[in-house]
Amino acid sequence: MELLLILVMGLLYAGGIYFILRRSMVKLLLGIMLLGSATNILIFVLGAIVKAKPPIIGSMHEVLDNSFADPVPQALILTAIVISFALTAFAIVLLKRVYALLETDDLDNLNTPEEEDI
Amino acid sequence: MIGNLILAPVFIHLVIAVLQLTAWRKTLTQRILSVGGALAALITAISLFTHVYNNGTVTVNASNWQAPFGIVFVADLLGSTMVLLTSIAGFAVSLFSATGLSRQRMLYGYFPIFHFLLMGLNGAFLTGDIFNLYVWFEVIIISSFVLMTLGGRKTQLEGALKYMSMNILASMFFLTGIGILYGMTGSLNMADLATKMNDVQNRSLVGITSIFFILGFGIKSAVFPLYFWLPSSYHTPPSAVAATFGGLLTKVGIYAMLRVHSLIFVPDDFTKKLLMVIAVLTILTGSFGAITKTNIRRLFSYLIVCHIGFMMGGIAMFTKVALMGTVFYLIHDIMVKTNMFLIAGVIMQQRGAMSIEKLGGLYKEYPKISLLIAVVLFSLVGIPPLSGFWPKIFLFKESFATHQYFFIAALIIGSLVTLYVIAKLWAEVFWKDTPPGIQVDNKFEAFPFYRKLLLVLPIGILALVTVYIGLNAEAIIQVAERISDELLDTSSYINAVFKN
Numbered sequence: 307m308e309l310l311l312i313l314v315m316g317l318l319y320a321g322g323i324y325f326i327l328r329r330s331m332v333k334l335l336l337g338i339m340l341l342g343s344a345t346n347i348l349i350f351v352l353g354a355i356v357k358a359k360p361p362i363i364g365s366m367h368e369v370l371d372n373s374f375a376d377p378v379p380q381a382l383i384l385t386a387i388v389i390s391f392a393l394t395a396f397a398i399v400l401l402k403r404v405y406a407l408l409e410t411d412d413l414d415n416l417n418t419p420e421e422e423d424i
Numbered sequence: 425m426i427g428n429l430i431l432a433p434v435f436i437h438l439v440i441a442v443l444q445l446t447a448w449r450k451t452l453t454q455r456i457l458s459v460g461g462a463l464a465a466l467i468t469a470i471s472l473f474t475h476v477y478n479n480g481t482v483t484v485n486a487s488n489w490q491a492p493f494g495i496v497f498v499a500d501l502l503g504s505t506m507v508l509l510t511s512i513a514g515f516a517v518s519l520f521s522a523t524g525l526s527r528q529r530m531l532y533g534y535f536p537i538f539h540f541l542l543m544g545l546n547g548a549f550l551t552g553d554i555f556n557l558y559v560w561f562e563v564i565i566i567s568s569f570v571l572m573t574l575g576g577r578k579t580q581l582e583g584a585l586k587y588m589s590m591n592i593l594a595s596m597f598f599l600t601g602i603g604i605l606y607g608m609t610g611s612l613n614m615a616d617l618a619t620k621m622n623d624v625q626n627r628s629l630v631g632i633t634s635i636f637f638i639l640g641f642g643i644k645s646a647v648f649p650l651y652f653w654l655p656s657s658y659h660t661p662p663s664a665v666a667a668t669f670g671g672l673l674t675k676v677g678i679y680a681m682l683r684v685h686s687l688i689f690v691p692d693d694f695t696k697k698l699l700m701v702i703a704v705l706t707i708l709t710g711s712f713g714a715i716t717k718t719n720i721r722r723l724f725s726y727l728i729v730c731h732i733g734f735m736m737g738g739i740a741m742f743t744k745v746a747l748m749g750t751v752f753y754l755i756h757d758i759m760v761k762t763n764m765f766l767i768a769g770v771i772m773q774q775r776g777a778m779s780i781e782k783l784g785g786l787y788k789e790y791p792k793i794s795l796l797i798a799v800v801l802f803s804l805v806g807i808p809p810l811s812g813f814w815p816k817i818f819l820f821k822e823s824f825a826t827h828q829y830f831f832i833a834a835l836i837i838g839s840l841v842t843l844y845v846i847a848k849l850w851a852e853v854f855w856k857d858t859p860p861g862i863q864v865d866n867k868f869e870a871f872p873f874y875r876k877l878l879l880v881l882p883i884g885i886l887a888l889v890t891v892y893i894g895l896n897a898e899a900i901i902q903v904a905e906r907i908s909d910e911l912l913d914t915s916s917y918i919n920a921v922f923k924n
Contacts, residue, residue: 326593331585338592345600352607379606382555386599389562393592396569400588403573404581416582 311351318344330411331401335394342390346383353379429475430484430499430550432468433507436461437543444536451530455522458535462511462518465542469504469511476504477903481910481920483552491922492616498552500917502751502907506549506679509755512889513671513762514542516882521664523871523878524769529574529662537574541567541668548676552921554602554688555612557680561598561644565591568673571665572657583657590653594643601636604629605688615921618687618914634689638698641684645677647736648705651729655713658728659721659778663769666721670728671762675754678735682750686911691742699740700831706733707834711841720771720778720853723845724764727804730838731757734819737831741822747908749818752900756811756893760804763886767797770879771853776865780849785858793880794854796887801850803890805843811893814901 318340325337353376361374408415440461447453476482481500485491499507518538525534544563551557568591572584606612608629609620624630639650646654654674658666685691691699710730717723735757738750768778774790775783787794799810806812816839823831858864868876893900910916 326589334589338589338596341593341596345596345603348600349603349606352603354607376610378612379603382603382606385555385559389559392566393562396566397588397592400569400573400581400584403576404585407578407581413585416585418578418582 307357308351308355311347311355315344315347315351318347329413331404331413332411334413335397335401338397339390339394342386342394346386349379349383349386428484429468429472430482430497433465433472433511433546434543434550436465436468437539437546441536441539441543444539445533448533449531451527454530454535458518458539459515459522461539462515462542465546466511466515469508472499473504473508476501481916483920483923492611492613495556496552496613496615496921497550498615498917498921499550500920501903501910502679502682503549505751505755505903505907506675507546509758510542510545510549510672513668513758513886514545516762516766516886517664517667517671519878519885520667520766520769520882523875524664524766524773525662526575532574534571534574537567537570538668541571545672545676549679552614553612554605554614554617554684557614557683558595558598558602561595561676561680564673564676565595568669571668572661574665575662577660580660583660586653587657590643590650594640596640597636597643598640601633601640604633604636608633613921614683614687615914615918618918621688630689631692631694634685634695637684637689638681638695641677641681642702643677645674645681645732645736646706646729647702647732648709649702651706651710651732654729655717655722655725658725659719663721663765663772667762667765667769670724670765671758674728674732675758678732678739678750678754681736681739682747682911685739685742687914687917691740696740696742699736700828703733703736703740704830704834706730706736707838708733711838711845714845715841718780720780720783720849721765721768723849724761724768727764727842727845728761730842731761733838734815734835737823737828737835738819740831741826741828742912743822743826744905744908744912745818745825746822747911748901748904749815749822751904751907752815752818755900755904756803756815756890759886759890759893760800760812763800763883763890764804766883766886767800770868770883773871773879774866774868776867777862780852782859782862783853784856784862787854788857793883796880796884797854798850799887800883800890801846803894805846806839809894811890811897813894814897 322337322340322344325333325340356373356375359374361370361377363370440457444454444457476499483496483498486495541564544560544567548557548560551560569588572587573580608624609617611617611620643650658669707730710726710733713726714723714730717726735750735753738746772778777783803810803812806816819835
């Protein structure tokens with residue numbers, strides 16, 4: 307399980323880095339999204355994965371015993387997902403506006419000289 | 425009770441922003457709320473600072489969870505100083521925005537977002553939890569994206585795209601670092617991490633993790649190979665927005681670097697050398713960039729980069745005197761850089777242009793305002809009694825003591841170029857007559873007196889603070905000395921968090 311996740315994570319990082327090095331704005335965004343997912347999986351793997359051991363204290367016990375799934379990384383990932391959702395939504399709208407104004411997808415064309423109002 | 429005081433600077437801005445959202449499209453209500461809220465935040469920040477200065481570090485546990493398990497907010501001297509500076513700058517920018525911004529931008533929610541940004545900044549300075557710091561960073565960047573794109577001009581959107589992609593990438597590096605840190609130690613509390621880091625066996629992994637943090641904070645604070653987003657985006661938004669960005673956002677990166685490197689990754693020789701190389705190259709590239717620019721705001725953007733290098737150099741040496749220099753420079757830089765962009769805003773209102781070829785004759789027309797601006801420019805350059813001069817003494821002294829001769833050369837070049845650029849600016853914009861054939865679009869002259877006052881008053885307030893820092897340098901040096909002591913010996917921070 308861990309090995310599989312690590313392989314997926316590596317693929318996502320590789321794909322993300324490949325995409326952000328491209329010139330297209332859409333691919334830049336896709337790359338950033340892939341990197342975000344890769345980071346989430348990284349945090350998940352680092353929280354030590356155990357199978358079917360929820361962190362619930364039984365009625366007989368005072369504290370958790372044996373090994374159990376660490377809930378903190380999952381809380382972290384949840385937060386990170388929500389944040390990256392908001393950022394991605396904003397980024398898509400921004401890309402759409404830039405595309406509507408410039409009619410180009412090429413990042414190298416984003417160099418309109420200063421027009422000087424305000 | 426004192427715990428509530430720590431969170432007050434955060435919550436005041438939150439409440440103000442929510443109230444302003446209910447007053448959507450009522451710009452007058454929003455303006456009054458904004459100035460009033462910023463003033464209230466300033467007063468609480470002053471009382472928090474005096475409390476921390478007199479009684480030492482204070483903490484509050486969120487929902488009363490004990491220290492390493494819950495989120496803890498810590499107001500140590502560095503954090504509360506930063507909150508105080510943010511509040512002063514926030515108050516000045518809020519006053520300036522009340523008249524210095526087009527009505528369209530106010531209608532589409534400039535003020536609520538501005539207060540969310542200030543909330544994020546205060547939260548970042550006060551939190552004692554590394555993941556919480558990440559969340560505050562996200563609050564800051566998403567507010568700054570909105571502020572940067574508000575108005576929707578072509579150049580603005582282009583700048584925002586570069587700004588956005590680099591900042592999201594920086595957050596990703598930061599988050600990756602946090603993930604590995606949690607995997608190594610099982611903790612997110614910075615004080616707890618400080619005690620647990622020494623027990624980690626795999627030192628090379630610690631080194632790699634610290635590189636993730638340097639990358640993340642390096643992009644945010646705009647250091648040498650990672651700064652290109654800054655000069656290509658900071659000149660695009662309106663001046664009030666640029667003032668907040670230029671004064672505060674890059675300095676959050678420096679603050680985070682100071683915090684993380686003092687508590688979690690105490691710099692070893694490799695990190696010190698790396699940071700020093702970065703610092704020298706940042707100063708050089710920033711100053712060379714500033715020479716070539718003729719647009720005032722682009723020029724200021726490069727000066728931001730150049731002066732970030734001064735602070736990085738102090739962190740790179742990581743001795744008491746060097747950190748004093750960094751902290752003092754940070755205090756000076758937030759005040760002056762905010763003011764520089766506000767000045768650019770006033771020049772924009774008076775002349776309708778930002779390129780120095782099209783500007784001129786300001787001294788003849790507005791001698792009093794020009795003299796006020798001169799004070800700010802002098803302190804940026806570091807003319808002796810003013811604020812820019814004192815931190816440089818510490819940086820020079822310590823780089824001689826630690827034999828960092830490249831850094832001394834960079835400091836001299838950086839200061840000289842700042843002097844040259846500012847002298848050029850003064851001669852071209854203020855002393856030179858308006859070039860013939862240029863149509864001057866002077867909106868400022870037609871303003872009623874109260875609007876002129878509201879535009880110039882924030883510059884006056886910040887200039888006054890700058891003069892105070894310069895003339896009463898002894899008090900600031902004492903604060904800087906205590907902060908650098910706390911940074912080098914973190915036991916007071918750790919004890920305050922764990923309450924023992």
